Amino acid sequence: MDYRISEPVVGPRSEDVLPESITTAVKVVVVGGFGVGKTTLVGSVSEIRPLTTEETMTQAGAGVDDIAGVERKSETTVAMDFGRITLSDELVLYVFGTPGQQRFWFLWDGLFEGALGAVVLVDARRLEDSFDVMGRLEERGVPFIVAINSFPDAPSYPVSDLREALDIPDAVPVIDCDARERTSSRDGLLSLVRYLHALTTTTTEPR
Numbered sequence: 001m002d003y004r005i006s007e008p009v010v011g012p013r014s015e016d017v018l019p020e021s022i023t024t025a026v027k028v029v030v031v032g033g034f035g036v037g038k039t040t041l042v043g044s045v046s047e048i049r050p051l052t053t054e055e056t057m058t059q060a061g062a063g064v065d066d067i068a069g070v071e072r073k074s075e076t077t078v079a080m081d082f083g084r085i086t087l088s089d090e091l092v093l094y095v096f097g098t099p100g101q102q103r104f105w106f107l108w109d110g111l112f113e114g115a116l117g118a119v120v121l122v123d124a125r126r127l128e129d130s131f132d133v134m135g136r137l138e139e140r141g142v143p144f145i146v147a148i149n150s151f152p153d154a155p156s157y158p159v160s161d162l163r164e165a166l167d168i169p170d171a172v173p174v175i176d177c178d179a180r181e182r183t184s185s186r187d188g189l190l191s192l193v194r195y196l197h198a199l200t201t202t203t204t205e206p207r
Helices: 038-045 102-110 125-140 159-166 182-204
Strands: 025-030 053-055 073-076 083-085 091-098 117-125 144-149 172-178
Touching: 025 038, 025 182, 038 091, 038 117, 038 182, 053 172, 083 102, 083 182, 091 182, 102 125, 117 125, 117 182, 125 144, 125 159, 144 182, 159 172
Parallel strands: 025 091, 025 117, 117 144, 144 172
Antiparallel strands: 053 073, 083 091
């Protein structure tokens, strides 16, 4: 009997293989309300082909999902997004995007396991959608920064007004971010890494 494989076994693409110099991997999560750009950010910043779990929205979600302000959105993340970005010769960042619809929030437990921090992506047109998101992070004790995603028709507010409206502590960074742009998304993730490092340094300093 001939057991030869007729089709070649395809391994990972060369660009997806981690460099041998990598010694540290850090997991972070991108969270936010429905339609704020989480999938876009993960896709724009990832150096590998991102994993997405987007499905077409159907009539079954009518009356369940609040699509006010994002009526043109036709797909939604039902599990997670995943990407990877190498920050240095030794450090790689694994980026997970959460589903924005509250009926899928039960998946957050697994996605946050082992995560050091989060980027809360905010749509300035729908600030109220961020309250529950940040509340869940605070309950879990997950450090986070806030990134205001750039939408063409979004109003522009001073950072001080945003802090007051969202009740964000002064120590938490609030930055601008264009989720469509790789450089901007990367800068947002670097801001989170710097914030996490500052928190670690503060808590380990001798008193």
